[in-house]
Amino acid sequence: MxxxxxxxxxxxxxxxxxxxxxxxxxxxxxxxxxxxxxxxxxxxxxEPKRTITTTVKLKSGLLPFVPVKTRDPVNKEKMFEVMNVIRKLEIESPVKVGDIVVSNIAGTGVDLVCTRNIKRVS
The missing domain is CATH 2.20.25 (N-terminal domain of TfIIb)
Structure with missing residues (x-):
């Protein structure tokens, strides 16, 4: 034992x-x-799991990045795969809290969502 x-x-x-x-x-x-x-x-x-929180590049926004997180925890073994997808992302502003950035990120069944509202630069 x-x-x-x-x-x-x-x-x-x-x-x-x-x-x-x-x-x-x-x-x-x-x-x-x-x-x-x-x-x-x-x-x-x-089956250890973690919620991933990070930022994604934002085009034409008041800020250059938007904070994001996985809606639910993902398997710990998939974390690097998820981060490789996130690293390549660049999304268009405006964004709102809860907007889905990527559905089923890296085949995890979990959505990546925005956690802040950011307006578009005029």
Missing amino acids: ESKKFICIGCPKGCSLEVQHHEKKIHEISGYNCKIGLKYAETEFT
Whole structure:
């Protein structure tokens, strides 16, 4: 039996979690104080995911970049692929919060969306 440790990021408590496992099969999870911690440990061990936040180049906007994020977390193993797609993007202003920049980015099933309103330069 092996052990893997995590710090939960589900709430401000930051519980120290420990997953007892054999290969990819979880036998026991300890250290959590709520259901969020239990779910976090399960997900982080079996299929870790992250929300990606960054910026995209913006044409004709009041600012040269617009902040964006993935609407939902993406598999951690797909992060570099997602960032390679984002790095090549340049979108046209105006943009609004929630505008979809890329649907199903890098085949993840997750949309990349704007997180700020930016007007077009006249």
